Amino acid sequence: MATGLDEARVEHPSPARRCIRVTPPGPLPFRPPPARDELLSSWIGRLARANHCSAEELCGYLGLGQGRVLERINNLGQVDWARLCSAVQRTQHEIAAMTLPDTVHHAVRYLSRHDFQHCPGCAEQTPGLALRHWRFAWSLTCETCGQSLAAKYPAGAVSDRLLARAARGAQVLETAVANNDLRRLRRMDLTLHVVSMLDVCRSASVISANERERLIALTAVDVGMTRPLLGAAIILRGNERAVRGLRRAFPQHGRVFERIRALTHYLDQRLPGRWETEHPTGQKTNGTSRPSASESALQAARQAISELGSEADRQALLARADAIWKRSSGIEH
Template sequence: MDEARLEHSSPAGRHVRVTLKALPRRPHPARDELLASWIGRLAKANHCSAEELCGYLGLGQGRVPEHASDLRVADWVRLCAALQRTQDEITAMTLPDKMQHSVRCVSPHDFQYCPVCVERTPDIVLRHWRFAWSMTCEICGQTLATKRPAEAVSDRLLARAACGAQALKSAVATNDLRRLRRMDLTLHVVSMLDVGRSASVISANERERLMALAAIGVGMTRPLLGAAIILRGNDRAVRELRRVFPRHRRVIERIRRLSQDLDRRLPDRPEADHAPKQETCETSRQGGSERALQAARQAISELGPDANRQALLTRADAIWRLLSSVKS
């Protein structure tokens, strides 16, 4: 299949036969390579721009195709003849179209890459590098690198992010809309409470992305407990939750009651825990919220997300009291 013939009508009404030849230079696509990446390498091998090559292939002069929907107007006879690939093989190199849920887990940009594969084949982009749940390269097993790497990442954060990534991948694969909505709510709460500057699972900032994935993992196991510890003594955050999530007031009230119940279930706090009198009420609440959040993270980090609920509460309260006494 070195060439193909295509017939079309000329302005005079005659049938014109055009012979389509394959591209003279066709480097083989890598396993799981993104179509846009391969077209870019084909263009470089044939000494033209990617836009010019798209025009020659019958894809138009616009954006280089990445999603399956970008090929709806493709001239498949011309495209298959020039690339020497079947329609199914070409379609398999594209990203899935927009998914039917609100969790954005397919990145429109190259936010991570494999240093080993890129060194071996410059300018290459593989499909799974665009997925939020991908943390290691499926080709060589190397840990994927982000555009903005963190200076130091703990093993615990990496482990929890991996659990969250696996949960996200499973929910997308099975199209579990209930779990995906729960993940979306978790990311909204994390973003609103300013746990991180971004709650995106496709952030180019490594720490922010790992925090978002870890939040998904924890949110799938103990979401109410974690939220109650974070909201402890923070009425402002409770009011903000009610405003942002008006359809979930029953759940928010349940979390609020649980956070209020913590004081009765845990040992009394010493006087040193209270903020100095010269602080304003707002400053006191914000400081208490930050310390409560830090205590919750440390307790879950020490005991694990599957630890006994009472043990988590007790340990978080002990850490909270220690932090409060230091701040005072």
């Protein structure tokens, strides 16, 4: 290679001693400093380009092995730190700080193994740059420049309401991880499983590369933490098939589903005449006798939560949703 990355020098002090001492390689000729919060794999890639070699060749020279560059702190156990630190002229602490944490013991997958989002401004200024916080589910803006992060598959036009709810969900998730709140993380995981089973989106993942799916998942986290039963009742209202599917998937939560069912009946009382006006008695929907969920009632409930806030009193939320639904349906009070 043009850099002259040579093999480690082997010295033989004396034939009588018959010992071999391996001298760490010299520093790399070109060593661009790492950016603030830069990911180790990103910096290794930039080092390789600066020294006119491939990342695989550089990893071999640094003693990191061949293939994918190490990124997680738990993958650095077998690293030859003397060789690595000598070559890049950085301390072990500085290099370890560029890796990602171990998330094996957490219920929610909040850390992506791939670059599912990036900052257009920072990436344009420094080609090949990837920062650590871009990999976290709760990161919606770049901590370096403040610009909104761009998803790998952007959604196009997104409502301000969805963005606001997703931002609250991201904050709740970050707080739970920072406090190692395993109980809340398990509850979030259950919420995302429910959303996946309801076919609200193809992937209820907070690290989805699809922007809309990720925003919906983060919003579900917010609803699941603030008004879990009311949110589930709104989604499941009139959808007995989904309720049965959830019962089979989560048999240990029977009492919770009974509470949700009771709340859905209460919603029916607060929003009277929905099924009769939209699905007359005996009329079949999509070839079956099971009515589908009312889109107008669902929109009314969502608007009520948006107007009054998720922390509002349940009676006030239901009354407001009732008024919105009647007005949109042309029903006199």
